[in-house]
Amino acid sequence: MEEIPKSHPRYHSLIIRKKLVDAFRQGIVVPEGLIAHGRGEALDYILGEKTLEPAYRAIKAASALLLISKKPVISVNGNTAALVPKEIIELSKIINAKLEVNLFHRTIEREVKINKLLKSLGADEVLGIGDDASETIPRLESKRRFVSPRGIYLADTVLLALEDGDRTEQLVKMGKKVIAIDLNPLSRTARTANITIVDNVIRAIPLLIEECKKLSNSPRDELEKIAYNFDNEENLKAMINAIKDRLSMLTSLEVI
Ligand code: PTJ
Numbered sequence: 498m499e500e501i502p503k504s505h506p507r508y509h510s511l512i513i514r515k516k517l518v519d520a521f522r523q524g525i526v527v528p529e530g531l532i533a534h535g536r537g538e539a540l541d542y543i544l545g546e547k548t549l550e551p552a553y554r555a556i557k558a559a560s561a562l563l564l565i566s567k568k569p570v571i572s573v574n575g576n577t578a579a580l581v582p583k584e585i586i587e588l589s590k591i592i593n594a595k596l597e598v599n600l601f602h603r604t605i606e607r608e609v610k611i612n613k614l615l616k617s618l619g620a621d622e623v624l625g626i627g628d629d630a631s632e633t634i635p636r637l638e639s640k641r642r643f644v645s646p647r648g649i650y651l652a653d654t655v656l657l658a659l660e661d662g663d664r665t666e667q668l669v670k671m672g673k674k675v676i677a678i679d680l681n682p683l684s685r686t687a688r689t690a691n692i693t694i695v696d697n698v699i700r701a702i703p704l705l706i707e708e709c710k711k712l713s714n715s716p717r718d719e720l721e722k723i724a725y726n727f728d729n730e731e732n733l734k735a736m737i738n739a740i741k742d743r744l745s746m747l748t749s750l751e752v753i
Contacts, residue, residue, distance in 0.1 A: 510538065510546075513580065513699065520579030525610050527602040530576045533659055540680040541697050543740060548704060551735040552696040558727035559656070559676045559692045560708035561720040566654035566674070569594035570624075574601065576659050577698060578611045584702040586620045591709045594656070597624040597648035601661060603640035624648035637667045657686075658698045665689045678702075682736045693729055695736045 501511045517534055520526040548556075563569050571585050571594050578598075589596050598611050605627055612623045624630075630643035632650035641664045644650045655668055658678035662685025668675050669689055677690035678701045687693040694701045712720060 517576065517579050520575070523610065524607060525614065526575040526579050527607075529602060530574075530579075530659075534576060537659070537680045537697065543744065544680070544696075545743060546697070548696050548700050549736065549739045549743075551732050551739055552694050552701070553704070554735075555692055555694040555727070555729075555732055556696075556701065556704050556708050557712075558724055559694060560705055560712050561715075561723035562654055562674060562676065562692060563592045563594065563656065563705075564709060564712055564715075565717060565720045565724060566592075566594075566652075568652045569654045569656065570648045570652040571596050572599045572649060572655055572657040572660070573597065573611060573615070573623075574599065574657075574659060575607065575611070578614060580699055581702045582614055583618050584706065586615060586618055588702060588706050588709065589620070591706060591713070595622065595624055595648050595652075596620055597645055599625055599630075599641055599644060599649065599657075599664075601639060601641055603643070634664065634667050634671065636670070637664055639663060642667075658701075660686045662686045662689060682733050682740070687733060688730075691729060692724075692727055693733060695733070 501508060501515060505511060517526055517531060521531060569592055571589050573585060573596055577585060585596065596615060598608050600607055608626045612626045615623050624645035624647060629645050632644050632646045634642045634644055649655055652673055654674040654676065656676045660677060665675055665677060665686040666689050675690040676692045677686045678694045678696065678698050679687045680695060680697060681687060682695045687695065
């Protein structure tokens with residue numbers, strides 16, 4: 498396997514690509530996941546590959562919401578399992594959330610592989626594997642409609658990343674609070690979720706871990722204030738303005 502030289506200016510980005518390609522070869526990530534990552538990379542490039550201020554605000558609100566939720570669930574797809582497997586397990590333990598595999602390109606082989614990976618890294622329980630996904634999200638035609646009766650179906654809050662807009666919409670219609678991590682502030686998921694973190698899942702999950710730890714001893718009424726005062730539409734507008742400012746700054750630079 499080809500070595501990536503540490504001195505390469507795009508070393509970190511190449512390592513992330515390698516993680517996804519390795520997971521693709523292992524049957525965890527689908528080819529479509531590689532395409533989705535390419536779109537994400539392009540958007541992340543525009544952000545300067547860093548977390549912008551509005552995303553920090555969304556992360557704080559999301560952490561508060563996760564801490565006050567009674568039945569939070571982290572939804573895991575192929576890309577998330579490939580990029581941040583240890584981190585989602587750590588987060589699930591801090592906020593007492595269940596982990597549920599939920600795939601757009603659903604096959605039992607992939608579910609079993611992701612389950613095995615998460616268990617090998619310390620997950621106690623992984624929902625949504627095979628027959629466990631025996632409930633159905635109403636009005637949804639994709640295979641993402643199959644969910645666990647002890648997980649997403651019952652959840653009050655669902656944290657998801659790299660999601661399609663259809664399921665986000667239906668989860669919200671079911672009365673659930675949805676926290677989405679999506680590098681595209683214009684996507685249907687970004688606009689439909691209750692809290693959207695416009696950031697790379699690679700940075701967002703570790704930041705959520707940090708913030709949940711920080712807020713874990715805060716009184717409930719304070720957490721409620723942080724979570725319920727968050728305005729997703731306003732935050733997305735702020736994010737788009739932050740991107741506009743960044744692009745204006747870049748266009749004023751000499752081309753090098
Ligand atoms: O593993 P499966 O079968 O569930 O399939 C997963 C994919 C990703 C193939 C599926 O969910 C899909 O097709 O997703 P979309 O509709 O392409 O949406 C992916 C969204 O995530 C796009 O808006 C991307 O910009 C965004 N995105 C890509 N990479 C990242 C990201 N957002 C956050 N962090 C990333 N690393």
